[in-house]
Amino acid sequence: MIIQDFIQILATNISGGAANSSLSILLLIFGLLLIIGIIYFVFKMYEQSKPPVESIVLIAVLTAIATVGRLLLVSIPSVNLASFIIIMVGVVIGKEEGFLVGALTALVTSFFGGLGEWTIFQMLAWGLMGASAGYLTSKFDSIPFRLIFGFVWGFLYGWITDISALFFAGSTIEISQYFAIVIAGLTYDLTHGVSNAILLAILYNWFKKIFERVKDKYLPNIISSNT
Amino acid sequence: MELTRIHPLVYLIYYFIMIVFAFIIRDPYFLLSFLILILVLISLQGISSELKNIMKLFLPLSILIIILNPLLNKQGVHKIYLFKNFFITYEAFAFGVLMSLALLIVILIFSSYNRSVTYQDMLYIFSKRLPVISMVIVMALRFVPLINSRTIEIQKLNKLKSNGVEINLENSNDDNNLEEFDSNISNIESSSNSKFLAKLNSSKKFHKIREESKVIGKIMAVTVSWSLEESMFTAKSMKARGYNAYNRTSYLSYDYSLADIFFLLLIIFTVSIVTAGFMQGYGIINIYPSFDFSFSDLPLNIYYFAFIIFLLPLIYLEIKERLLWH
Structure with missing residues (x-):
């Protein structure tokens, strides 16, 4: 009952008088199209930079590795090797590659596990995960930062993908419904965040070495170095 | 039809x-x-x-x-x-x-x-609008079963090794990395609250999880480095055969x-x-x-x-x- 009261207080406070703060489904569909536009724009930017063969193959193989990491542990849904690989790509190879590998991993995984409107939100969430790791490269040498980054992204990923469930809310959407979904997925997000943080803390140096070796050996002038 | x-x-x-x-x-x-x-x-x-x-x-x-x-x-x-x-x-x-x-x-x-x-x-x-991205997707779809089979192969090898079968490898960089991995864990342990971790260390379950995560990490690292090396040969080969010299056509065609x-x-x-x-x-x-x-x-x-x-x-x-x- 305590949890129930808490949820109710939270819901009423944030939706602020419920009925007034309803937004229409059309807004959500517009948002969906906007996200597709953003992803398309990044893809197009990559196309127009005339990438060399090495870069194309590298992105393909990293996407495949992340997909295998996702599919191998599909029985434990929240332990997510894919997130770890995507963050590492963002850190070592670059923010654009991080976004591409993240977005494409979601797409390729959906070819195996089934396509849905949630795929687009997964693409956005994983893409942003890789890109943000690319922007914060310099801070990744400290262990506390890695722990916090992995943990926070576990939750952010869950929250972004939860938006896709709102489409079933009909012509009016209440913010309280979103909170219900978020609370329902709390344990999932928690284990995702914790496993992310542990993997980043323990395996970071080892994988950084592997990725940097490939980057230095085969892509010396192609990808602008972030570090 | x-x-x-x-x-x-x-x-x-x-x-x-x-x-x-x-x-x-x-x-x-x-x-x-x-x-x-x-x-x-x-x-x-x-x-x-x-x-x-x-x-x-x-x-x-x-x-x-x-x-x-x-x-x-x-x-x-x-x-x-x-x-x-x-x-x-x-x-x-x-x-x-x-x-x-x-x-x-x-x-x-x-x-x-x-x-x-x-x-x-x-x-x-x-493929009409995004030729390069669709190429990446096709390649990734081809790589997924390949990498999966490699992972299984490495798992088998790892089992053999842990059962006492000796395999002579030419370069044993892995062991260095494993030592580093151990020192990483001990670093984290010393930097954070030690009382809690001492308790964890004493429990058998935690020890087991730690050993298992070590194995998963090792398998992952070997798979990743192997696949990355191989993929670069693929890239060189594609370049040598003239990829990007002409526009690619699609396998399917619809009117x-x-x-x-x-x-x-x-x-x-x-x-x-x-x-x-x-x-x-x-x-x-x-x-x-x-x-x-x-x-x-x-x-x-x-x-x-x-x-x-x-x-x-x-x-x-x-x-x-x-x-x-x-």
């Missing part, structure tokens, strides 16, 4: 509109007929065996929605008191049921979509046929009628503040029939295919 081959872009538009309809429509009659027709389509497409898996995913989710929505949402006129001061509203309950019905419809539409449009068709649509045009015209015609119905409130029922719906008022209007006709063409095509092949 030439006769029922529809351009993938037409399929894409059709399914997209179906999903938008499933999001918008809240009239129980519309939703129920939608569900029935989709179920007919799925059984004709021969994926009714998948239905069991879908229900496994769907049932807990729908129960959660039906329970959570009345608890969180107190709008509505008709109150139902469960305890002294604790009530749920009839409207919120009805809303939860309709919402989970819509969820089921969308899941079914997607499974039907995955059947009608293969990923190769999808890539065909992509717009007369059937596509009929299909599109039908979609445009029915969708415009149904949309006009939405404007006047047919198909969209206001649930809050008061849900006044009775099963006796049948929706016998042109908008409802247009909606049914909109859902029929794929069923028609499937039946026609059955008859032709019989």
Whole structure:
């Protein structure tokens, strides 16, 4: 009952008088199209930079590795090797590659596990995960930062993908419904965040070495170095 | 099948509109007929065996929605008191049921979509606008089983090694990395709260998890470095054979046929009628503040029939295919 009261207080406070703060489904569909536009724009930017063969193959193989990491542990849904690989790509190879590998991993995984409107939100969430790791490269040498980054992204990923469930809310959407979904997925997000943080803390140096070796050996002038 | 081959872009538009309809429509009659027709389509497409898996995913989710929505949402006129001061509203309950019905419809539409449009068709649509990205996707799809088999191979090797079979490797960089891995763990242990970790260390379960994570990390690292090295040879080979010298052509090719045009015209015609119905409130029922719906008022209007006709063409095509092949 305590949890129930808490949820109710939270819901009423944030939706602020419920009925007034309803937004229409059309807004959500517009948002969906906007996200597709953003992803398309990044893809197009990559196309127009005339990438060399090495870069194309590298992105393909990293996407495949992340997909295998996702599919191998599909029985434990929240332990997510894919997130770890995507963050590492963002850190070592670059923010654009991080976004591409993240977005494409979601797409390729959906070819195996089934396509849905949630795929687009997964693409956005994983893409942003890789890109943000690319922007914060310099801070990744400290262990506390890695722990916090992995943990926070576990939750952010869950929250972004939860938006896709709102489409079933009909012509009016209440913010309280979103909170219900978020609370329902709390344990999932928690284990995702914790496993992310542990993997980043323990395996970071080892994988950084592997990725940097490939980057230095085969892509010396192609990808602008972030570090 | 030439006769029922529809351009993938037409399929894409059709399914997209179906999903938008499933999001918008809240009239129980519309939703129920939608569900029935989709179920007919799925059984004709021969994926009714998948239905069991879908229900496994769907049932807990729908129960959660039906329970959570009345608890969180107190709008509505008709109150139902469960305890002294604790009530749920009839409207919120009805809303939860309709919402989970819509969820089921969308899941079914997607499974039907995955059947009608293969990923190769999808890539065909992509490849005109985004040739490089679709190339990356094709390559990634090819790499996935390869990397998977490599992972299994490394797992087998690792098992042999841990069982005491000696394998002479030329360079043993792995061991250095493993030492570093151990020192990493001890670094973390010393930097954070030691009392808690000392307790953890003493427990056998934690020790086991630690050993297992070490093995998973090792397998992952070997797979990644192996695959990256190999992929660079692939890239060199592609370069040597002149990739990017010409524009690539697609493996599949589609032309717009007369059937596509009929299909599109039908979609445009029915969708415009149904949309006009939405404007006047047919198909969209206001649930809050008061849900006044009775099963006796049948929706016998042109908008409802247009909606049914909109859902029929794929069923028609499937039946026609059955008859032709019989």
